[in-house]
Amino acid sequence: MSPEGLPSNEPLAYRGLDPTGLGRPQGTPDGATIGVGSKPLLEVCDLSVSFATRAGEVRAVDGVSFALGHGEVLAIVGESGSGKSVCAMTLMGLTRGPNTTISGRALFDGRDLIGASEAQLRRIRGAQLAMVFQDHQSSLNPVYRVGDQIAEQIRAHEPFVSKERALERAGELMERARIPRARERVRAYPHELSGGMRQRVMIAMGLSLGAKVLLADEPTTALDVTVQAQILAQLKDLREQEDLSVVLITHDFGVVADIAGRIAVMQGGRIVEQGTPTEIFERPQHAYTRGLLEALRPSAKGRPTRARGAALLEVDNLRVSYSTRGRHGAGIDALGGVSLTLAAGDTLAIVGESGCGKTTLLRSIAGLIEPQEGAIRLDGHDFASAGRRELAAARRNLGMVFQDPQASLNPRRRVGRTLERALRARGLSAAGARVRTEQLLERVGLQPAQAKRFPHELSGGERQRVGIARALAGEPRLVLLDEPVSSLDASIRRGVIDLLDELQAELGCAYVLVSHDFTTVEALADRIAVMHAGEVVEQGGARELLEHPKHPYTQELLAACPRVPGLPRGVASEAWLDKKTSQAQAGSLRSRAPLPAEDQARGAEGSPLRPPSSFSV
Amino acid sequence: MEASSAPIPSLTDGPRAPRVSSAMTRQLWLVRFLARRVASLVAVLFAITVLTFLIFQAIPGGDPALRMAGRLATPQQVHDVRVQWGFDKPIYVQYLKTMEKVLDGSVISYSQQTNVEQEIVSDLPPTISLALGAGVIWLVVGVLFGLLSATHAGGWLDRALTVVSLTGISMPVFFLGAIMLYWLGYQWHLLPLEGYVSLTSDPWGWFTHMLMPWVALSVVSIGVYSRLLRANLLDVMSEDYVRTARAKGLSERRVLIRHVLRNSLMGIVTLWGLDFAWVIGGGAILVESVFNLGGVGQYAAQSIGRLDIPPVMVVTMLVAAAVVVLSTLVDIAYALLDPRVRLS
Numbered sequence: 001m002s003p004e005g006l007p008s009n010e011p012l013a014y015r016g017l018d019p020t021g022l023g024r025p026q027g028t029p030d031g032a033t034i035g036v037g038s039k040p041l042l043e044v045c046d047l048s049v050s051f052a053t054r055a056g057e058v059r060a061v062d063g064v065s066f067a068l069g070h071g072e073v074l075a076i077v078g079e080s081g082s083g084k085s086v087c088a089m090t091l092m093g094l095t096r097g098p099n100t101t102i103s104g105r106a107l108f109d110g111r112d113l114i115g116a117s118e119a120q121l122r123r124i125r126g127a128q129l130a131m132v133f134q135d136h137q138s139s140l141n142p143v144y145r146v147g148d149q150i151a152e153q154i155r156a157h158e159p160f161v162s163k164e165r166a167l168e169r170a171g172e173l174m175e176r177a178r179i180p181r182a183r184e185r186v187r188a189y190p191h192e193l194s195g196g197m198r199q200r201v202m203i204a205m206g207l208s209l210g211a212k213v214l215l216a217d218e219p220t221t222a223l224d225v226t227v228q229a230q231i232l233a234q235l236k237d238l239r240e241q242e243d244l245s246v247v248l249i250t251h252d253f254g255v256v257a258d259i260a261g262r263i264a265v266m267q268g269g270r271i272v273e274q275g276t277p278t279e280i281f282e283r284p285q286h287a288y289t290r291g292l293l294e295a296l297r298p299s300a301k302g303r304p305t306r307a308r309g310a311a312l313l314e315v316d317n318l319r320v321s322y323s324t325r326g327r328h329g330a331g332i333d334a335l336g337g338v339s340l341t342l343a344a345g346d347t348l349a350i351v352g353e354s355g356c357g358k359t360t361l362l363r364s365i366a367g368l369i370e371p372q373e374g375a376i377r378l379d380g381h382d383f384a385s386a387g388r389r390e391l392a393a394a395r396r397n398l399g400m401v402f403q404d405p406q407a408s409l410n411p412r413r414r415v416g417r418t419l420e421r422a423l424r425a426r427g428l429s430a431a432g433a434r435v436r437t438e439q440l441l442e443r444v445g446l447q448p449a450q451a452k453r454f455p456h457e458l459s460g461g462e463r464q465r466v467g468i469a470r471a472l473a474g475e476p477r478l479v480l481l482d483e484p485v486s487s488l489d490a491s492i493r494r495g496v497i498d499l500l501d502e503l504q505a506e507l508g509c510a511y512v513l514v515s516h517d518f519t520t521v522e523a524l525a526d527r528i529a530v531m532h533a534g535e536v537v538e539q540g541g542a543r544e545l546l547e548h549p550k551h552p553y554t555q556e557l558l559a560a561c562p563r564v565p566g567l568p569r570g571v572a573s574e575a576w577l578d579k580k581t582s583q584a585q586a587g588s589l590r591s592r593a594p595l596p597a598e599d600q601a602r603g604a605e606g607s608p609l610r611p612p613s614s615f616s617v
Numbered sequence: 618m619e620a621s622s623a624p625i626p627s628l629t630d631g632p633r634a635p636r637v638s639s640a641m642t643r644q645l646w647l648v649r650f651l652a653r654r655v656a657s658l659v660a661v662l663f664a665i666t667v668l669t670f671l672i673f674q675a676i677p678g679g680d681p682a683l684r685m686a687g688r689l690a691t692p693q694q695v696h697d698v699r700v701q702w703g704f705d706k707p708i709y710v711q712y713l714k715t716m717e718k719v720l721d722g723s724v725i726s727y728s729q730q731t732n733v734e735q736e737i738v739s740d741l742p743p744t745i746s747l748a749l750g751a752g753v754i755w756l757v758v759g760v761l762f763g764l765l766s767a768t769h770a771g772g773w774l775d776r777a778l779t780v781v782s783l784t785g786i787s788m789p790v791f792f793l794g795a796i797m798l799y800w801l802g803y804q805w806h807l808l809p810l811e812g813y814v815s816l817t818s819d820p821w822g823w824f825t826h827m828l829m830p831w832v833a834l835s836v837v838s839i840g841v842y843s844r845l846l847r848a849n850l851l852d853v854m855s856e857d858y859v860r861t862a863r864a865k866g867l868s869e870r871r872v873l874i875r876h877v878l879r880n881s882l883m884g885i886v887t888l889w890g891l892d893f894a895w896v897i898g899g900g901a902i903l904v905e906s907v908f909n910l911g912g913v914g915q916y917a918a919q920s921i922g923r924l925d926i927p928p929v930m931v932v933t934m935l936v937a938a939a940v941v942v943l944s945t946l947v948d949i950a951y952a953l954l955d956p957r958v959r960l961s
Contacts, residue, residue, distance in 0.1 A: 089860075092863075094863055105813055122868065123866065125865070125866045126865040126866030130864070131858060131864045133860070138856060138857035139858055139860075139861045140858055140861065141858040141861070141862065141876055142858070142880075142955065142957055143880060144955065153866065153867070155870070156865060156871070168699075189956040205861075455680070498881075
């Protein structure tokens with residue numbers, strides 16, 4: 001595989017940043033633009049994609065235009081349903097079908113991708129135009145070895161290469177994609193690799209025939225922050241060393257900040273704004289962009305340090321190990337002696353990467369896992385020594401909010417019924433439960449009439465509000481929040497975080513928050529515990545820990561967090577705090593002005609803006 | 618702030634490296650797996666024989682002594698038979714005696730006075746011929762129909778195949794068999810009417826004699842398999858890795874065969890194994906009887922009619938054993954088809 005050489009007469013404008021700023025929209029109606037210069041590698045002009053669904057025609061992409069030069073990274077940023085993935089998949093020819101109407105032009109290296117026949121397109125995709133998908137779990141075929149899957153692609157385009165040679169090349173590619181022990185792992189199955197490695201295999205596969213353009217659709221969204229940082233660094237190196245052009249599709253401005261040469265913001269199928277990172281971050285023109293950026297700011301009251309109350313939850317030297325099948329005695333230590341305390345009305349955030357034991361810890365506290373050693377005391381009652389009945393009573397003081405509101409609400413039950421059942425389980429009469437349900441719904445910012453809705457008739461944010469209402473049904477003193485906003489779009493996240501914050505102030509319940517997102521943690525946490533490999537490596541007051549992390553792991557974790565320039569990821573700025581305080585004083589706690597984007601984003605989520613097949617938009 | 622003095626954790630992908638199991642442990646796994654299956658086979662056989670034995674005790678008119686002594690027998694003769702055959706002993710003794718004979722191959726049919734195991738061995742060739750031929754036909758045609766249906770989902774071919782499949786599923790074997798016998802055998806003389814010819818003595822005769830039974834037995838299964846496979850295929854087609862396969866630039870045929878079909882076959886494999894076991898164990902009673910193949914199923918049907926416990930018990934054991942053995946093979950096939958599956 002030889003990297004495509006860059007023609008020496010290529011205008012500078014196509015090498016990353018556009019110094020003149022001429023790539024900026026100048027009066028084009030939808031703010032979209034075609035880059036200046038002579039020969040862009042990929043040129044998309046007025047691309048529209050609509051899907052015929054039972055509910056009528058849905059236009060997922062609506063007149064999108066952009067250009068991508070050699071060695072350039074273009075980031076397309078938008079929330080779910082904005083059409084960004086459909087856009088990329090259309091370029092790959094993956095949205096073609098009887099129910100799809102595609103119009104516009106997409107020129108790749110002078111060849112038309114939209115009008116190309118399936119056979120012509122097949123020669124381009126995989127060879128010159130490659131794609132990396134979001135979900136590393138399902139993007140590789142589980143029944144074939146990863147090396148074979150790479151070799152398959154090589155041989156599909158170069159049929160005269162022997163299988164042995166193709167496998168050898170697969171090994172080289174995986175080595176270059178920085179997969180440790182790559183030569184051995186050629187023979188590994190996807191499930192034997194970590195998420196980061198699987199994504200690297202996808203990148204190796206994409207580049208196996210010297211692709212000029214890589215379409216990366218949320219390549220790091222499902223990964224841990226430190227792995228995300230590594231993958232992004234790799235993409236950056238590929239751009240610099242091999243002159244690879246990348247279209248990076250993401251919902252996260254933080255991810256694109258220091259890799260993208262240009263950023264296009266998509267909303268409702270259109271590019272609403274396009275420019276260099278400096279322009280987008282410092283002088284966002286469109287209200288939607290401003291809203292998205294606003295949602296990234298540290299939220300609410302940066303949690304003033306308060307006097308700590310009596311301990312509500314005490315976790316003492318907790319040990320949990322899972323026995324692995326077929327092996328005697330030997331188990332995997334999920335928790336190796338964890339001790340924590342949480343005061344009444346406080347929030348303790350547990351941060352760490354996947355596999356660090358944070359979920360196990362949360363489940364142990366919820367009484368779903370029986371620890372091998374150690375004690376969990378809620379209000380002085382020891383879970384381990386408690387009888388069945390006592391345990392049930394103690395659990396009533398516990399509420400839990402789950403990560404995925406879609407999966408954690410019964411899809412066949414109206415949300416009002418879900419709440420009523422939670423209330424009835426705590427001994428309320430049928431009539432009492434109904435009244436309380438209405439109160440709960442109102443308290444979490446929903447209409448009482450929405451009790452009649454089914455979960456799928458609500459937007460993601462609304463569903464999570466129902467999840468919160470359910471957790472609060474028993475007026476618990478402790479609520480466990482398991483990644484409560486990570487499945488939500490950024491603009492909706494803020495509303496849910498604010499709600500959690502208000503509810504805590506109002507009800508005085510304590511939170512244990514598990515999250516990998518420092519914006520969420522910072523907004524809610526009084527104290528933070530950093531976990532790694534089943535142990536708490538550092539804990540302390542939220543502000544101190546974020547400002548002055550002591551443990552190298554914490555430092556690395558914080559450093560790996562993607563951030564937008566100009567926006568402090570550390571601690572809420574004083575000006576921001578002042579603004580928030582005055583807002584809070586001016587009106588009630590619920591006076592939060594809705595973000596301009598929120599309603600639109602919610603509308604999009606509720607609408608059938610999904611193509612008929614299963615790709616996620 | 619309490620920063621512990623734990624060593625700096627590594628942030629690379631290294632720690633989650635797979636535990637590559639050596640060939641040695643893999644073989645050990647297989648041995649353990651097979652040992653467990655053998656144990657479960659014994660348990661299943663024990664349970665099923667006890668149950669069968671008890672059922673025959675409970676059936677009215679099931680007293681074998683009365684039947685064996687004949688209609689005109691005196692009470693003394695009945696008593697003699699009872700003592701001679703051990704029917705006066707407690708049930709568990711009778712059961713143990715019967716099982717002992719079953720195991721050493723000397724069990725005698727109550728009504729025919731023939732050795733049951735020899736009967737069954739001689740009845741196995743037609744049954745195995747039926748199972749193998751029909752199994753291949755319904756698998757191949759079912760997969761073909763399923764593939765065509767799924768790739769033309771919603772189109773006229775899909776709809777036509779759906780109609781064909783549903784007709785096949787709802788067609789009673791004895792009806793279809795009778796129709797085929799009448800037209801193909803009796804009216805047009807295309808195929809022999811009934812009976813079994815051994816493969817070794819006359820291959821062509823074997824083939825022509827088996828053709829109608831194969832078709833009759835396959836029709837239902839073809840319908841079921843093609844519907845099931847169609848659904849599986851459509852599910853797998855929307856998987857992310859199929860999208861990846863297309864994005865790699867593979868031809869549509871390669872995507873379909875290597876990535877879609879391979880991953881859709883799991884459910885079919887299970888079903889096929891169990892259906893095949895069922896036929897081997899004499900489950901195709903109707904087909905065997907309609908075409909008078911003289912197989913295990915027909916023997917079982919006749920024995921049930923005579924309330925003859927020993928043959929019924931042996932045939933039941935054969936079915937159970939076939940099911941356990943085939944499902945073991947299915948599980949091994951599963952582990953070969955899907956590397957994520959571990960035998961346990």
